[in-house]
Amino acid sequence: MLDEIDAAIGAGTENVQTVMDIFAGTSVVASHLKTAGYQVLSNDFLYFSYVLQKCHVELDAKPDFSELPGDPIAILNDLDFKNTHYTEEQCFIYRNYSPAGSARMFFRPENAMKIDLIRLTIEEWFEKALIDEKGYYYLLTSLLEAVPYVANIAGVYAAYLKFWDRRTYKPLVLEEPAIYEGARSRAFWRNYTDMLSVECDLLYADPPYNSREYLPNYHILETIARYDYPKIYGVTGMREYDEQKSDFCKKAKVAAAFEKLISGCRARYLLISYNNEGLLPTEELVRICEKYAAPNTFRLYEYEYRRYKNKIPNNRKGLKEQLYFLERS
Ligand SMILES: C[S@@+](CC[C@H](N)C(=O)[O-])C[C@H]1O[C@@H](n2cnc3c(N)ncnc32)[C@H](O)[C@@H]1O
Numbered sequence: 001m002l003d004e005i006d007a008a009i010g011a012g013t014e015n016v017q018t019v020m021d022i023f024a025g026t027s028v029v030a031s032h033l034k035t036a037g038y039q040v041l042s043n044d045f046l047y048f049s050y051v052l053q054k055c056h057v058e059l060d061a062k063p064d065f066s067e068l069p070g071d072p073i074a075i076l077n078d079l080d081f082k083n084t085h086y087t088e089e090q091c092f093i094y095r096n097y098s099p100a101g102s103a104r105m106f107f108r109p110e111n112a113m114k115i116d117l118i119r120l121t122i123e124e125w126f127e128k129a130l131i132d133e134k135g136y137y138y139l140l141t142s143l144l145e146a147v148p149y150v151a152n153i154a155g156v157y158a159a160y161l162k163f164w165d166r167r168t169y170k171p172l173v174l175e176e177p178a179i180y181e182g183a184r185s186r187a188f189w190r191n192y193t194d195m196l197s198v199e200c201d202l203l204y205a206d207p208p209y210n211s212r213e214y215l216p217n218y219h220i221l222e223t224i225a226r227y228d229y230p231k232i233y234g235v236t237g238m239r240e241y242d243e244q245k246s247d248f249c250k251k252a253k254v255a256a257a258f259e260k261l262i263s264g265c266r267a268r269y270l271l272i273s274y275n276n277e278g279l280l281p282t283e284e285l286v287r288i289c290e291k292y293a294a295p296n297t298f299r300l301y302e303y304e305y306r307r308y309k310n311k312i313p314n315n316r317k318g319l320k321e322q323l324y325f326l327e328r329s
Pocket of ligand 1: 022023024025026027028029043044045046049190191192193206207208209214245246247248
């Protein structure tokens, strides 16, 4: 939807300098807006999203790794359990998400072990001040972006496959994450309600649109990012969570959540991504937008396709992606 987002902003705004992506997720939209020349404020309440944002939104250049004995990505890719001082006990992913220590088949043992060794090494480098905060988030991003390529899943971590997918046999390989040049931008790790008082010219919001919470779908990435040895439970080894439950995923709260967003923010312009099968019906979201829009500024754009691809074919014919644009009164 990047082209459509650009077009909607271009058609309805003037003098926009600061843009907030308040539900940034992968940070794809936020980093795109940064390269388009805006100063970006990005936010999400998941920590792994914050890590991605710290790299893709905040960094302008590759961090300095001169305190290390060589290229960090090469060193991390070459780690071997035998040559490290870590114990299996420390290896949380190996013990809990591979058949080496559990019934869970999220990763083959050798890749699970590699994720742990890389994660432990990044932490140790940071604790010993061999890398700074920029280097820390850059390397964590490299790890988080490599993991999906060897995970035994059909897209999200709410379940693992019962047979080993071919891709899981490939070794985990870190690559240099992308760095986007642009205006000085900032990442946040907050609930959206705590971002509303932050000033910006345009607020872009891509909230969840159905009742499925994000954390259960991405719990392993969250645990790799935090590496906090959480209590886990159930078939998939879910971490407990409360703070990351979203009002946008609750039928009874979603209207109020949108109203809080639209009425409470400080932006002159608002652009919301949603779809016509979302938890909040189109008529209701239109009504809320119109309530807060300056006369003749509200526009609803609809697109009859979904451009992202996953393993599950999308046969839902009537599905329309939507962009709601308004200038606040
Ligand atoms: C549809 S996704 C955003 C996808 C994003 N545009 C991208 O390109 O990856 C919605 C995001 O909102 C976040 N989220 C949901 N409720 C939130 C809340 N109350 N506060 C902050 N973030 C929230 C989720 O963690 C998720 O990353």
